[in-house]
Amino acid sequence: MSLPARVKLVEVAPRDGLQNEKNFIPTAIKIELVERLADAGFPNVEAASFVSPKWVPQMADGAQVMAGIRRKPGTIYSVLTPNMKGFEGALAARADEVVIFGAASEAFSQRNINCSIAESIARFEPVAQAAKSAGMRLRGSISCALGCPYQGEVPVESVVDVAQRFLALGCDEIDVADTIGVGTPLLTRKVMSAVTAKVDPARVSGHFHDTYGQALANILASLETGISIFHASVSGLGGCPYAKGATGNVATEDVVYMLRGLGIETGVNFDALVDIGQWISGHLDRKGGSRAGNATAAKRAA
Ligand code: HMG
Ligand code: MG
Numbered sequence: 001m002s003l004p005a006r007v008k009l010v011e012v013a014p015r016d017g018l019q020n021e022k023n024f025i026p027t028a029i030k031i032e033l034v035e036r037l038a039d040a041g042f043p044n045v046e047a048a049s050f051v052s053p054k055w056v057p058q059m060a061d062g063a064q065v066m067a068g069i070r071r072k073p074g075t076i077y078s079v080l081t082p083n084m085k086g087f088e089g090a091l092a093a094r095a096d097e098v099v100i101f102g103a104a105s106e107a108f109s110q111r112n113i114n115c116s117i118a119e120s121i122a123r124f125e126p127v128a129q130a131a132k133s134a135g136m137r138l139r140g141s142i143s144c145a146l147g148c149p150y151q152g153e154v155p156v157e158s159v160v161d162v163a164q165r166f167l168a169l170g171c172d173e174i175d176v177a178d179t180i181g182v183g184t185p186l187l188t189r190k191v192m193s194a195v196t197a198k199v200d201p202a203r204v205s206g207h208f209h210d211t212y213g214q215a216l217a218n219i220l221a222s223l224e225t226g227i228s229i230f231h232a233s234v235s236g237l238g239g240c241p242y243a244k245g246a247t248g249n250v251a252t253e254d255v256v257y258m259l260r261g262l263g264i265e266t267g268v269n270f271d272a273l274v275d276i277g278q279w280i281s282g283h284l285d286r287k288g289g290s291r292a293g294n295a296t297a298a299k300r301a302a
Helices: 013-017 027-039 062-068 084-092 106-113 117-133 156-168 185-196 215-224 252-261 270-283 291-301
Strands: 008-011 044-049 076-080 097-103 137-143 173-178 204-208 229-232
Touching: 008 252, 013 027, 013 044, 013 076, 027 044, 027 062, 027 270, 044 062, 062 076, 062 084, 076 084, 076 137, 084 097, 084 117, 097 106, 097 117, 097 156, 106 117, 106 137, 117 137, 137 156, 156 173, 156 185, 173 185, 173 229, 185 204, 185 215, 204 215, 215 252, 229 252, 252 270, 252 291, 270 291
Parallel strands: 008 044, 008 229, 044 076, 076 097, 097 137, 137 173, 173 204, 204 229
Antiparallel strands: none
């Protein structure tokens, strides 16, 4: 199959990238990160979570982040909403898109959102209905689609089943997420092919954590199955608090570098992105987590 001419990149660093940070990051830094990413050309920035602050303290200032950002016209600002309480926060914050997040693994569903897969779908129903009546976009994220930290292998049928349930809820987009970054290209191709046999590929996205260094290869495998939406986190920031040992999402700089080499358009300014990666890594007191970003910064300094 020929590769798409254009890919939509969703920048998830302000949410997935920061949620696992131990020290509380000032709201002003979160706001600046969201603004700079939108200015760099991302059509979609995942900006905050409206989840329990007891479960994920780093995301407790979601309302302030959303109230503080200067919004770039046309950019979609997404937030995570596990239940109606989260949805009400998202509505008040004028989010463009709400994200319901379930799992293809029962064990992970219990640890991450404290309920079974079936219970989570029932909880998402009113959120989905409210989002649709409010004219908001709705996205559904499927965790552990390529493996689970508690259960190990996850049957492909479970991923397809949750994808179909999300479709029935009215999701505009469905994320196939490798939460712990264990997937390899063969499995990625198998899962993406099975999901896109039931869901229009234009609505399916790949969300790859890079724990085992497979994320770029998995993106290429997904491109070959017709997927053209990917999530990435600048400087490879992140991890899930309920997936111990899992590292961040694939670094956006690396993804943009690869896509550029493949002649695929993203609309993202690579140089601005490298600057953002170096800036936020400096704030977090660590070296940049993107190979392409660090190489570019080193070349500039030489
Ligand atoms: P629960 O304890 O079962 O819920 O948590 P509850 O309804 O019994 O509420 C307990 C308390 O939380 C109450 O407060 C609620 O008011 C409060 P209390 O009365 O004890 O003071 N509460 C809330 N507060 C603010 N906003 C809310 C909210 N809901 C309840 N929306 C719940 C269930 C889902 C809320 C909880 O488990 C939770 O918040 N989990 C957080 C999960 C999370 O954020 N995980 C990380 C993001 S997912 C991810 O990273 C994966 C992804 O990247 C894809 C991938 O890589 O796989 C998307
Ligand atoms: Mg994630």
